[in-house]
Amino acid sequence: MLDAPLLSVRNLTVAFPSLQHVLPAVRNVSFDIGREKVGIIGESGSGKSTTGRAIMRLHPAKTQITADRMEFQGRDLLALSERDMRAIRGHRISMILQDPKYSLNPVMSVGEQVAETAILHEKLSRRDARLRAMEMLEKVHIRDPERVMSLYPHEVSGGMGQRIMISMMLIAKPALIIADEPTSALDVSVRQQVLTILDELVTGNDMGLLFISHDLNLVRSFCDRVLIMYAGRVVEELRASELDQARHPYTQGLLEALPSLTEPKDRLAVLRRDPAWAQG
Amino acid sequence: MMIKVSGLNVTFGQGTKANHVVRGVDFGIGTGECFGLVGESGCGKSTILGAIAGRVKQWSGEIRINGEAVQQSRRELAQLRQQQIVFQDPFGSLHPRHTIGRVLSEPLEIHGISDRDVRIAKVLDQVGLPQRFRFRYPHQLSGGQRQRVAIARALILDPQILLLDEPTSALDVSIQAEILNLLKDLREERGLTYLLVSHDMAVVTHLCDRIAVMQKGKFVEVTTRAAMIKGDLSHPYTRLLRDGSLGYRPVSSTAAE
Numbered sequence: 001m002l003d004a005p006l007l008s009v010r011n012l013t014v015a016f017p018s019l020q021h022v023l024p025a026v027r028n029v030s031f032d033i034g035r036e037k038v039g040i041i042g043e044s045g046s047g048k049s050t051t052g053r054a055i056m057r058l059h060p061a062k063t064q065i066t067a068d069r070m071e072f073q074g075r076d077l078l079a080l081s082e083r084d085m086r087a088i089r090g091h092r093i094s095m096i097l098q099d100p101k102y103s104l105n106p107v108m109s110v111g112e113q114v115a116e117t118a119i120l121h122e123k124l125s126r127r128d129a130r131l132r133a134m135e136m137l138e139k140v141h142i143r144d145p146e147r148v149m150s151l152y153p154h155e156v157s158g159g160m161g162q163r164i165m166i167s168m169m170l171i172a173k174p175a176l177i178i179a180d181e182p183t184s185a186l187d188v189s190v191r192q193q194v195l196t197i198l199d200e201l202v203t204g205n206d207m208g209l210l211f212i213s214h215d216l217n218l219v220r221s222f223c224d225r226v227l228i229m230y231a232g233r234v235v236e237e238l239r240a241s242e243l244d245q246a247r248h249p250y251t252q253g254l255l256e257a258l259p260s261l262t263e264p265k266d267r268l269a270v271l272r273r274d275p276a277w278a279q280g
Numbered sequence: 281m282m283i284k285v286s287g288l289n290v291t292f293g294q295g296t297k298a299n300h301v302v303r304g305v306d307f308g309i310g311t312g313e314c315f316g317l318v319g320e321s322g323c324g325k326s327t328i329l330g331a332i333a334g335r336v337k338q339w340s341g342e343i344r345i346n347g348e349a350v351q352q353s354r355r356e357l358a359q360l361r362q363q364q365i366v367f368q369d370p371f372g373s374l375h376p377r378h379t380i381g382r383v384l385s386e387p388l389e390i391h392g393i394s395d396r397d398v399r400i401a402k403v404l405d406q407v408g409l410p411q412r413f414r415f416r417y418p419h420q421l422s423g424g425q426r427q428r429v430a431i432a433r434a435l436i437l438d439p440q441i442l443l444l445d446e447p448t449s450a451l452d453v454s455i456q457a458e459i460l461n462l463l464k465d466l467r468e469e470r471g472l473t474y475l476l477v478s479h480d481m482a483v484v485t486h487l488c489d490r491i492a493v494m495q496k497g498k499f500v501e502v503t504t505r506a507a508m509i510k511g512d513l514s515h516p517y518t519r520l521l522r523d524g525s526l527g528y529r530p531v532s533s534t535a536a537e
């Protein structure tokens with residue numbers, strides 16, 4: 001990577017005070033993200049979402065977030081005031097969650113929300129913002145934008161909700177997107193469509209993407225690089241195309257445990273967990 | 281033929297609200313065979329399972345289990361015993377305040393079977409759980425252990441058929457592998473017949489001999505494991521599901537909804 005990374009994280013540790021007796025949920029995690037798609041995979045509870053939320057500083061107030069470095073475009077995210085942080089959230093770094101209903105405003109129509117983004121980011125008049133919203137909904141391949149504009153978040157399907165989220169990012173143009181299981185609730189056909197427009201958004205605008213998922217096949221085919229998390233730690237980092245050459249026994253174990261359509265196995269390998277993986 | 285389904289139709293609701301969910305489905309499952317049902321959410325997979333299990337009663341057509349035609353309502357206890365369901369969410373399907381021992385003895389009580397202790401001990405063994413788990417509650421178990429309990433509960437009446445509804449969809453990959461291995465072993469050891477519902481093509485292909493692909497209440501294709509692996513498929517929808525499960529491929533026409 002020639003340019004300085006968008007995001008640079010060194011020894012990020014996140015501890016929840018309610019869980020004082022256990023190890024921190026995230027421990028000494030380090031990675032960089034440039035203008036590329038970086039995946040995080042790992043089993044449930046391994047700390048993927050906690051990592052994503054820590055970058056946005058979205059944890060409950062008492063959560064202890066420490067890092068030797070957590071820099072976004074040269075700014076120390078942990079040192080920013082809450083006010084400065086708000087200026088970054090949704091503007092410079094955006095988040096897509098599994099269920100778009102939690103990200104969209106439930107009492108505002110889709111059209112109003114997308115238009116609001118255009119008013120905020122492009123200083124458009126209400127009237128122009130509406131046209132802009134329509135245009136963006138078309139860009140994410142919503143067939144009947146006029147009708148969709150008038151819907152409320154609870155009236156749209158999961159796939160449509162993710163398209164709406166992405167349409168707003170086409171306007172806000174954040175430098176970095178954190179997507180936490182964005183397609184896990186979607187059926188295969190819709191998933192491919194949403195991933196295609198997410199890919200277009202990120203690649204076409206030179207953005208960085210942190211893509212959190214438990215789906216190995218998806219991450220390996222969608223991302224450029226992959227971080228593998230186990231018990232709060234990043235145990236291995238690989239180019240997505242080289243996942244098959246993983247050296248860490250946990251990564252190898254995950255791959256062997258996965259039933260494969262193309263290379264069928266009679267029995268699936270059972271993961272033997274080594275307590276040492278959680279250390280370090 | 282262990283299961284024979286002919287002209288199965290299921291409609292929920294009536295009049296203008298009628299929802300014709302299963303639309304003329306035919307299939308047979310041989311004794312000891314594993315038959316898979318794949319398709320996207322809402323296409324009617326669980327409804328077919330429910331009709332066979334006697335949970336869904338609004339069906340028409342014919343269902344034969346082991347040669348015997350079953351009725352929509354009023355099924356004999358002895359008949360219900362032959363097929364048992366395992367659901368996706370073991371937490372939701374286990375009573376939170378009942379110990380595992382009680383969960384397992386309940387079906388025995390209902391069916392008036394007496395050698396309960398012996399049967400419970402045996403079935404815990406078969407699903408790979410220690411005997412002391414009898415005294416535990418569901419929340420004291422991991423997701424994989426709970427699914428083992430759900431399988432034990434299904435097996436305790438010695439059924440011939442297991443109806444598996446997304447049995448590993450809520451589990452992590454490594455735990456899924458353990459459960460899939462267990463299901464494979466149990467089928468071989470006990471000569472069980474499986475009907476497996478899943479949205480995961482790799483899981484269905486791993487376990488099943490034949491696979492039906494469902495879309496909007498109909499079978500669009502019934503294929504074999506070998507054909508699924510080779511990609512030798514006749515219906516475009518089957519190919520779409522298969523491609524999708526292999527990972528991300530940019531789609532050219534993204535217009536939808």
Ligand SMILES: Nc1ncnc2c1ncn2[C@@H]1O[C@H](COP(=O)(O)OP(=O)(O)O)[C@@H](O)[C@H]1O
Pocket residue numbers: 016018019025042043044045046047048049050051060
């Ligand atoms: N707000 C919170 N308070 C206490 N514990 C939490 C909180 N959020 C997450 N955790 C714990 O942190 C660990 C990691 O969780 P998470 O990051 O959500 O995992 P993943 O996204 O990989 O499934 C889990 O043990 C979880 O229970």
Ligand SMILES: Nc1ncnc2c1ncn2[C@@H]1O[C@H](COP(=O)(O)OP(=O)(O)O)[C@@H](O)[C@H]1O
Pocket residue numbers: 292293299301319320321322323324325326327328
């Ligand atoms: N008991 C019921 N009453 C009314 N509608 C139902 C009932 N069960 C399922 N449905 C509807 O039938 C359709 C098929 O559901 P289901 O068989 O659960 O699909 P799948 O298992 O393939 O996801 C859905 O539209 C669902 O809402």
Ligand SMILES: [Mg+2]
Pocket residue numbers: 048049050
């Ligand atoms: Mg998570």
Ligand SMILES: [Mg+2]
Pocket residue numbers: 325326327
């Ligand atoms: Mg279902």
